[in-house]
Amino acid sequence: MISTLKIPAQSQTLPGSEATMDPPAEMIRDGYKGADKLDGKVALITGGDSGIGRSVAIHFAREGADVAIVYLSETEDATDAKRLVEAEGRRCHLIEGDLSDADFCRRCIEETVDKLGGLNVLVNNAGTQCVSENLTELPDEQWRRMFEVNMHSQFYLAKAALPHLSEGDSIINTASINAYVGPDFLVDYSATKGAIVSFTRSLSNQVVGRGIRVNAVAPGPVWTPLQPATLGAHNPQWLEGFGEDTPMGRAGQPSELGPVFVFLASQDASFISGQTIHPNGGTIVNG
Known part of the structure; x- marks a missing residue:
């Protein structure tokens, strides 16, 4: 059983660092076989x-x-992630760059x-968010950037x-759960995540006849570097x-x-496509 996280006030700058999180996040539970x-x-x-993603x-x-x-x-986080993958006896290739660029x-x-040597599973997981509590003050460039990183990249990659x-x-x-609950300080982020849900459903309908499954995961609050680098950067006390x-x-x-993600990528989920799984701590979103 995972105990309640005690998270102190803290902040980072985007894109965030796994190495400086307090407390460190757990990547794989003891005993996972x-x-x-x-x-x-x-x-x-x-x-x-x-x-x-790690x-x-x-x-x-x-x-x-x-x-x-x-x-x-x-680079530090990526190198460490590669080390952890290779420790499992598998190959890992790192690719550095900006996913808002179609090329x-x-x-x-x-x-x-x-x-x-091929490709069997695409996990479109990268994303960013920025706090903005007033739509009239949300910069046009931030709105465009949010969609370019969170949504357009999924289209380009798929x-x-x-x-x-x-x-x-x-x-x-x-x-994200935010596609369903719509927090007032993440309007642009929530809009991208809602688009991802609809993209998932439509793309599934387009390719499921080929035996290719397309699903989504909509996490609730999860302890990752994105939180101190965005919520914490806006107000460190928000993380308490x-x-x-x-x-x-x-x-x-x-x-x-x-x-x-293992479940959705494996044949355990062979009859599941176009769906969104909700690991969110028990919040009912009816989505």
Whole structure:
């Protein structure tokens, strides 16, 4: 059983650092045993250097997958994530760059196929957020950037990945509980996450006949570097008690998200497509 996180006031700057989080996040729980659920698969995970993405990378590796990790600029975190994947006996390829660039997204797919020999699972996980409590003061550039990073990148990557995917392969998009609850200080972020839910449903309908499944994960509050780098940067005290308003009374750990992605990527989820899974601490969102 995971105990309640005691998170003190703190802040970071974007894109955030796993190494400086207080307390450190848990990536994989003690005793998690792989069962070759992804044996021989190749996965590309955006934002795989830290937080939920790093946990997904480690879990995928323990289940037998080789992993490509895309990250913006956090070289220390990315190098550490690679070390953790390789410690599971799997290959890991790092790709640094900005996912708002369509050409870079296409290169990510090409590099993964070239370096790791194919592609079976695309995890569109990278994202950013910024606090803005007044829509009239939200900069136009911030609105555009939010969609370019969070939403447009998923389109670019999925478009480039689909020619390489075949029956039994999958795409998993990271949405958010905020697509459903709509916090008033994250209007642009919540809008992108709502778009991701709809993108997931429509893309699933388009490709499920080919045996390719497309699903989403909509996490609730999870202890990742994005929180101190955005909520904490706006007001360090906002992180005190982070997640305590969930029915479970706590924030989640990345270790509790990794197995959700394993499930959706594996044949355990062979009859699931176009759906959104809600690991959010018990909040009912009816989505």
